Amino acid sequence: EVQLVESGGGLVQPGGSLRLSCAASGFTFGAYWMTWVRQAPGKGLEWVANIKQDGSERQYVDSVKGRFTISRDNAKNSLFLQMNSLRVEDTAVYYCARRDYSNYRLWYFDYWGQGSLVTVSS
């Protein structure tokens, strides 16, 4: 059974840092792109970042470029999101998700973690 379990969320002051982790099991972690998606309270879903299987390619939404870093440790089946210079508007539930594809590189997010709440407030 595929499982994704996030941890590391919490309350942080504006300008602070936080590191989220996502522990994966039930599949060959190193064979998949992985993703972070966030959801602000009462709002919709916002894609944050993707990382390729070997970590050689990373993609970010413009609003977090230069502040957030996605990384992975395939030996430990773990995904990370290092968040620096946090802003109030980064407050959200952060989900890790597996990014898979079908024919013709038709990408989708087929498994999601339960989410980790990050609150940025003074």
Added chain:
Amino acid sequence: DIQMTQSPSSLSASVGDRVTITCRASQSIYNYLNWYQQKPGVAPKLLIYGALTLQSGVPSRFNGSGSGTDFNLTISALQPEDFATYYCQQSYSTPPDTFGQGTKLQI
């Protein structure tokens, strides 16, 4: 970036009803369109990918259609567990992987 617009933003329906949610892309995305269902306090769940292919385990009352810029998610014979928020997402031109703003389906 490709923008995704869903309509309506909210929808009231009853058990047994047939409902349709629409998603429009700002440019053609061919069939690179996915649908997700999210219930309160729970992670999203993939329902349909490639505009019309049901994810494994998703009931057949869910149906996806469309191509190009206009897409529909139709639920025939609503069940109590179908009341949730639905999101479309394009994967034709990424990054970014953009979502629609969501459609809340309520009783």
